[in-house]
Every structure is written in C-alpha cells, then in structure tokens.
Amino acid sequence: MIEVDERQYKTPLFDALVSLAQSRKVSFHTPGHKSGKGIATRFVKFVGPKIFSIDLTTLDEVDSLQKPIGVIKEAQELAAMAYGADASFFLINGTTAGNHSMVISVCDPGDKIIVARNAHKSVLTGLIFTGATPVFINPKVDKTLKLTMNVTFDDVKEVIDENPDAKAIYLTSPNYYGITADLERIIPYAHKRGIITLIDEAHGPHLKFHPELPTSALEAGADLCVQSTHKIIGGMTQSSMLHARKERVNINTLRNILKMVQSTSPSYILMASLDLARMQMATEGNKLLSRALELARKARKRINRIKGLSCFGIEILEESEMGGLDETKLTITVKELGLSGYQVSQMLNHRFDIQVEMADPFHILVIVSIGDRQEHLDRLVKALRTIASENQGKESGPLARFKLPIFKSRISLTPREAFFRKYRNIKIEESAGEISSEIVTVYPPGIPILIPGETITPEIRDYLIEISGFGATIDGLPVDDNSMISVLK
Ligand SMILES: Cc1ncc(COP(=O)(O)O)c(C=O)c1O
Structure with a gap:
C-alpha cells in the first residue's frame, strides 16, 4: 500500500471556483459571457452550462496567477509537495511557456547553453528570445529501429568537458517515445561542473507516481523541469506545470519571467484541471498507472506476435546507455510491411476510427494512459492485425533508402x-x-x-x-x- 499524505486530497482552487459559482453573485466583470449566459446556444447545448460557471477571472475568492496569495498559491504548494519541488507554477500556455521561461530566467544574452538536439521548438524560440548561444549534443540513433533515442552520459560528459563555461544544459527526457536520458548520472555531473540542469519533461508528469516508470527529473536532482500535465495525465489541453529547486536558480527571477510570458487572463478551468490532476496522481496515481502499464504491456506482447510489426520494450535499454523506458508508450515499427508510419496512421484513422499520437517514416506512436480501457487496445490490435495481413511481403520502395538526418550543426550566428x-x-x-x-x-x-x-x-x-x-x-x-x-x- 502506498501511503498518501492526507493534504493531497485537497483541491483548494477547484473548491473555491465551485463555491463562487454556487454563490450566484452578480458579475459586472469579465469574462463577458457572464457564467455562460452570453455563450452561443449551440456551444452550451453541446457541453452543458456548468463549465461556464467556473470560467472566471482574477477575483479575491479565486486568487491571481500573476500574484498568488490565496487558493492558487495553496494549489501550487500542494503540487510542489507532490512532485518534490521547492516551488511549482501552473502554466496555461502549455510546456511551451515553461520552456520559454526556463531559458529566459537562466540565460543572459551571450550565455552558452548545452542543448540536446532533440529539443522541442519552444526551447529554440527561448534561445531567440534571450540571445543565448547553443552548443548541441546529438541524441543516439538506433540504426536497426531507425529511431532517435536520447543523449548518452558519455556524449553529455564530453560536451560539458569541452564547454566548462556553459551556464546550463537543456535535455528532453523522456523523449516522445518514452525513452529517458540517464539523468541520475548526467545531472550530478553537470552540477559538479557548476552547470544548471533544465529538463523538458513534457512527456513525464506521471513518472513520479509509479515505481515501474523511469526516474523523474526532479528525483534525479534537476534544477528546473516542465511537464505537460495535459499530454499524459488529467490536465486539460494547454495546462502544464513548471517545477523549481532553489539551490542554483533564482526563483524570484523565474516568477517574474512567468508573469511576462503568461496571460494576465489565465483560464481558471485549465488551472482547476491542474489542481485536480495533481490530487488524482498524488492520491491514486499508483493504482491508475498500474492499470495503464498493464494495458500497454499486454498490448505490446500481442502486437509483437503480429507478423511484420514490432513494438520494443525494456529490452531496448540493454547496452543503450539510456536511463529508462516509459512502457505506457507503444512505439510500433511498421517498416516490414513496406508502409510508412504515416500511411499506417492514415489507415487506422480513416478505416478503423483509431487515432494515434504520432507517426514518423517507420513508426506509429500510441499513448496508453490512465484514460484507456481494454476495449480500446483490443480495437487497436485487431486493426493492426488486419493492416498487417493485407500488407505482407510488400516492397519497401523509397522507404528502405530513407535515413534519419544526421545533424552536423554548423552555427555561424546565434x-x-x-x-x-x-x-x-x-x-x-x-x-x-x-x-x-x-x-x-x-x-x-x-x-x-x-x-x-x-x-x-x-x-x-x-x-x-x-x-x-x-x-x-x-x-x-x-x-x-x-x-x-x-x-x-
Ligand atoms: C518534448 C516537448 N516539449 C514541449 C512541447 C510543447 O508542449 P505544449 O504543447 O504543452 O506547449 C512538446 C509538445 O509536443 C514536446 O513534445
């Protein structure tokens, strides 16, 4: 039995929203729809009226994201406690806003920052905002699977040793396919060299809550990390969290930058979803994630029995120098069918009404989460069986010659x-x-x-x-x- 801290059952922001909505106070403030009364009828008919009653704005009762002193402050503190951070911040413009804030708050113009080349676009836009100079590390590529893995400790160490003046290092872990870098070795090494560690953990807001998932960035000692709560657990789209440790990062600077990059009219619906998602993970995450892991593991086995398809599991970690694998991600290799991942994704969507997270030339990526049920996975496996049986022995054509890009960055300007x-x-x-x-x-x-x-x-x-x-x-x-x-x- 996992022991739950009683405080984690609290949802201060959500409760305050419900209480204000139920008080039926007359509103002469934004939003202009006034608790849904001004919303187009078609919208209300489809989603129901209640959601609009908690679509509120900054008011004493529900606090301010720009200057939290009440229920948002309390909700963020509960999140920090649950994740093991010194401070946590709610983001209403996704992990994109978190990546911007992390770069801007740590790097001054001209500072050197080591960046794993598989960084999301928002990390690079952060560099445009600050004027920092990136030094890139390429992630390892698995040539057989034709898959970009993550960066290795040895490669990171080499770049750190060559760039002792770097201010920070920015890694994406897990990557889209659920593969983490070996943060437990990388972060202490960077810290020993005086380098701040920034982790884009967009795909890892659940890691902390199950022992069979890879070590999370904060557990490995990261200074700042950002997570897309909306991508993997119960946050609504655009809701993310940024977690900070204060030893090497000035949390006040970070707070000020967040005020610059976030809206002054944050969505209380999104923030409430963060409050509830944290409560859900902290109180029953283990149970919910156990079910997701079981569904994914069973599906992986069944997919691996389909001729022409394969779906790697933890065996990929052997001699890989990676940190771990989030087994709830199913990366299905389709190249033996002579089809691209894009084609299989289109077939699944248009013939079988199944939408996957992502396709690349050789794979499709399926996210199995706390929202999935056995019947969803059954449908996926059945559809994949049909596609595979129809495409046995097909020629790979131009796909066979297609290679992943090799980045030999020559950067002449920041x-x-x-x-x-x-x-x-x-x-x-x-x-x-x-x-x-x-x-x-x-x-x-x-x-x-x-x-x-x-x-x-x-x-x-x-x-x-x-x-x-x-x-x-x-x-x-x-x-x-x-x-x-x-x-x-
Ligand atoms: C690794 C990574 N970082 C950041 C982002 C951006 O996150 P968000 O969509 O929450 O702004 C994404 C989105 O796909 C991502 O994959």
Whole structure:
C-alpha cells in the first residue's frame, strides 16, 4: 500500500471556483459571457452550462496567477509537495511557456547553453528570445529501429568537458517515445561542473507516481523541469506545470519571467484541471498507472506476435546507455510491411476510427494512459492485425533508402542574430550551403531540423525533400507546398 499524505486530497482552487459559482453573485466583470449566459446556444447545448460557471477571472475568492496569495498559491504548494519541488507554477500556455521561461530566467544574452538536439521548438524560440548561444549534443540513433533515442552520459560528459563555461544544459527526457536520458548520472555531473540542469519533461508528469516508470527529473536532482500535465495525465489541453529547486536558480527571477510570458487572463478551468490532476496522481496515481502499464504491456506482447510489426520494450535499454523506458508508450515499427508510419496512421484513422499520437517514416506512436480501457487496445490490435495481413511481403520502395538526418550543426550566428536578419526565399533544392533564417520543424514531434543561423547541409536538404514526399507536416517553410526555404540574405 502506498501511503498518501492526507493534504493531497485537497483541491483548494477547484473548491473555491465551485463555491463562487454556487454563490450566484452578480458579475459586472469579465469574462463577458457572464457564467455562460452570453455563450452561443449551440456551444452550451453541446457541453452543458456548468463549465461556464467556473470560467472566471482574477477575483479575491479565486486568487491571481500573476500574484498568488490565496487558493492558487495553496494549489501550487500542494503540487510542489507532490512532485518534490521547492516551488511549482501552473502554466496555461502549455510546456511551451515553461520552456520559454526556463531559458529566459537562466540565460543572459551571450550565455552558452548545452542543448540536446532533440529539443522541442519552444526551447529554440527561448534561445531567440534571450540571445543565448547553443552548443548541441546529438541524441543516439538506433540504426536497426531507425529511431532517435536520447543523449548518452558519455556524449553529455564530453560536451560539458569541452564547454566548462556553459551556464546550463537543456535535455528532453523522456523523449516522445518514452525513452529517458540517464539523468541520475548526467545531472550530478553537470552540477559538479557548476552547470544548471533544465529538463523538458513534457512527456513525464506521471513518472513520479509509479515505481515501474523511469526516474523523474526532479528525483534525479534537476534544477528546473516542465511537464505537460495535459499530454499524459488529467490536465486539460494547454495546462502544464513548471517545477523549481532553489539551490542554483533564482526563483524570484523565474516568477517574474512567468508573469511576462503568461496571460494576465489565465483560464481558471485549465488551472482547476491542474489542481485536480495533481490530487488524482498524488492520491491514486499508483493504482491508475498500474492499470495503464498493464494495458500497454499486454498490448505490446500481442502486437509483437503480429507478423511484420514490432513494438520494443525494456529490452531496448540493454547496452543503450539510456536511463529508462516509459512502457505506457507503444512505439510500433511498421517498416516490414513496406508502409510508412504515416500511411499506417492514415489507415487506422480513416478505416478503423483509431487515432494515434504520432507517426514518423517507420513508426506509429500510441499513448496508453490512465484514460484507456481494454476495449480500446483490443480495437487497436485487431486493426493492426488486419493492416498487417493485407500488407505482407510488400516492397519497401523509397522507404528502405530513407535515413534519419544526421545533424552536423554548423552555427555561424546565434539563433537570435539570425532570426532578426534579412532573409530571402529560395528553392529547397538550391539551399545546401545557405544559412537558415527560420526554425524548420517536422510535426509531430516538433523537433527542429534547422534553426536560425544553421548552415543547411546537403543531407538536411535531401531529408527535407524526402520527408515532405512521405507526407510529413513541415513547419517553418514559407510556402504551403514545402518547395521553398527562407535563408539569410
Ligand atoms: C518534448 C516537448 N516539449 C514541449 C512541447 C510543447 O508542449 P505544449 O504543447 O504543452 O506547449 C512538446 C509538445 O509536443 C514536446 O513534445
């Protein structure tokens, strides 16, 4: 039995919202819909009226996110206690706002920051805001699976040793596929060298609450970490949390930056969902996550029995130098069927009404969470069986030759300098040797292929052309047909 701290059953913000909604006070303040009375009827009919009664604004009874002194303060303190932080902050613009705040509060213009190359676009935009200079580390690639893993301790150590003047290191852990970096070795090493550790834990708000999930960033000693509560547990879309330890980071500076990057009209519905998601994880997370793990493990076994498909498990960690694997993520390799992940994702959606989280050229990614039930997994396995049986022995065609990009970053300007320079649009075919003026990102997962100031290599040029042909969504190219790219004049 996991012992629960009684205080974690409290939901101060949610309770205050309900109490104010029930008090039926007359409102002459924002939001203009006045507890739903001004909302279009179609909307109210579909979602019901109650939700609008807690769509409130900053008022004494429900506190202020910009200057919390009441129920938001209490709710954030409960979150800090549950996660083991010195301070926790509610975010209403997702982990994007957290990444911006982490970079801006730690790095001054010109500071050097070590960044794992699989960083989300928002980390790079943080660098544009501050003018910090990135030094990149490439994550390890599993050539057989054709999968980007995470960074290794040895690679991180080498970059830290070569850059002792770096102010901070920014890692994404877990990555989209649930693979964590070995933070228990990396973080103490960085700290020993006086380097602040910033972790994008967008995909790990649940890790703390189950012993069979990888060690969370805070447990490994991270100074700052941000989590997308909405991606994996009970937060509503856009709700995230930023957790801080005060030893190496000035929490007041962080608080001030958050005031700059967050709305002055935060959604109380989103914040209430954070209050409740924390309560749920702290009080029954273990039980809920045990069920999710069991569902995922069973499904993984069944998928591995389907000819032409495979779904790796913890065996991938052997000799991998990774930290761990979140087994609730099912990364299904489809390349043996001669289909791309994009094609399988489309088939699942349009023929079987199943929507996956993400596809890449070789895989589809399925998130199994506390919201899933056995019948959902049964439907997935059945659909995959049908797709596999229809596509046995097909030729892989151009997929077989497709390679993951190798980043040999040549950065001639900081992302900020390059972003504000004059640019021109040219054909991608003619772009090798030019310097990118934009962040070019393949979605999902939103990992930048090019950043402002980075020289476009022939490999990256070919990768962009090929991946566009496979049906990936590319952000940061100036025209919709993905034929052009913005480069510095
Ligand atoms: C690793 C990582 N960091 C940050 C983000 C951005 O998070 P949010 O959508 O909560 O702003 C994402 C979104 O996919 C992500 O995958």
